[in-house]
Amino acid sequence: MKSEPDVWSIEQQKKAGIKGAPWDGVRNYQAAKNLKAMRNGDRCFFYHSNIGKEIVGIVEVVKEHYLDKTDPSGRFVAVTVKFLEKLVKPITLEEIKKNKQLSHLSLIKQSRLSVMPIDSKSWKIINNMGKI
DNA sequence: GCCAACGTTGGC
DNA sequence: GCCAACGTTGGC
Numbered sequence: 001m002k003s004e005p006d007v008w009s010i011e012q013q014k015k016a017g018i019k020g021a022p023w024d025g026v027r028n029y030q031a032a033k034n035l036k037a038m039r040n041g042d043r044c045f046f047y048h049s050n051i052g053k054e055i056v057g058i059v060e061v062v063k064e065h066y067l068d069k070t071d072p073s074g075r076f077v078a079v080t081v082k083f084l085e086k087l088v089k090p091i092t093l094e095e096i097k098k099n100k101q102l103s104h105l106s107l108i109k110q111s112r113l114s115v116m117p118i119d120s121k122s123w124k125i126i127n128n129m130g131k132i
Numbered sequence: 133g134c135c136a137a138c139g140t141t142g143g144c
Numbered sequence: 145g146c147c148a149a150c151g152t153t154g155g156c
Contacts, residue, residue, distance in 0.1 A: 029139090049154060111137075111153075112139085114153085
């Protein structure tokens, strides 16, 4: 899940605590489809776009998709996620690009997509990178 | 600040 | 239903 940190950052997510906060404002059908596929307990990487351009932490879905209250059209959905942890070492887009095992990720192929799936193998690779 | 990629809108 | 024009995102 991608967010511009001057709009919504991992620090703000952390402050939102265990109740979490809505991930709203998504106005793209592909991203909305990905939101709808999320289930309670699913974990997501939190990526800072534009500023930092790095994965900074992990959040967990605590409420599955519902109508996005910030969307007047009623077409788009939000989910609620709670802060789980910050990566010891943020993983930059540059590092992800360098790793050939991660070259299939939407993060690289579809830079404009704000919510995207990740396979478990890639998840493990990045998770391990973030612990060093 | 620029621009590529891509999504949306609206005229036809 | 097509496509040109336009708007937005996000990396560089």
